[in-house]
Amino acid sequence: QVATPMELYNNPIDLEAADFIGNPRINLVPGKAEMKDGQLVVKSELGGHTFPAEHLTKEQKPSSGEFDCVLAMRPEQILISREPVEGALPVTVYASQPAGSETIVTLKAGEDEFLSKELGQAHYDIDQKVWAIIDQDKINVYNKETTRLIKRAV
Template sequence: SNLDARLRMDMRGELKRLHHVSGATTVYVTHDQLEALTMSSTIAVMKLGVVQQLDTPDRVYHFPANLFVADFIGNPKVNLLEGVVKGNNLVNLGKFDIPMNTNGATGDVVVAVRPEDIDISTQPKDGAVQFIAYSVLPAGADSTIIARLDELEMTIKVNGISKIKMDEKIWLTFDPDALNLYDKKSGDLIASHV
């Protein structure tokens, strides 16, 4: 992990190829989540020596078993939104409601949504929530946008260089099929997109 970025990428490719050709079982320990996601067929996410999730990279990324795994995996980090189940398949996040699978849950919950799973528009849309573009961070192949609605902050990742300007009004839409729901107290996954 002390190699420069380009050399690290090359080494990941070589190690992955070597592993494929040899067919050997390999244990690779890393704190670099990108390495874990790209190098592994199975990932064990640990916290204080206890396995939190043992699964494929895809399942660890898209269906984290608990809030620790959801918050640990992903760059930019997952958006974690505290809310209350308001009714059948509806979660209130304070300023707005999100329709989603609640799997019969009640009470305090946390909704997790990945930055790349948020649709962003510069025009009002049905079901969209108005935010302000607080910061826009272009990075060549993609851009990260930090959006705010009062004290609520969301991170959105879009392809390419974003044309959105700081302080511009934007509208965010949350796809119910890309959301995970966690129990606020235990941190355990309650409902996930399928």
């Protein structure tokens, strides 16, 4: 991929580039997608999301029926709340790793695990229930079969 550093970081063109760039590594969560009325409708352990046509790439997508996809989010774009927040995803803490100036928290939604990165030192108990706040606009979606980006982060 030839792009500016920010474009490469925010919108890697395929899963290989997405997985290569960033520390800690990007979260990759399996899902199912379908095109409906020009929009991309995605379901995964992170819930359901509908992405408008203007956020989609020109990459070919199946015009009918469900297909496998991969949702990708950077750990620093996932916020954690200790209290319920409207629209947030209830999750449990699987692990918490203090790393000096930041804390890496492994969260679990259903069978899928993903990372959140918080600045500063934070303490979470294993199996603690928390809420993950994920900005839908920051999610990249890839076609699992082609590994190509089909929904850009905006």
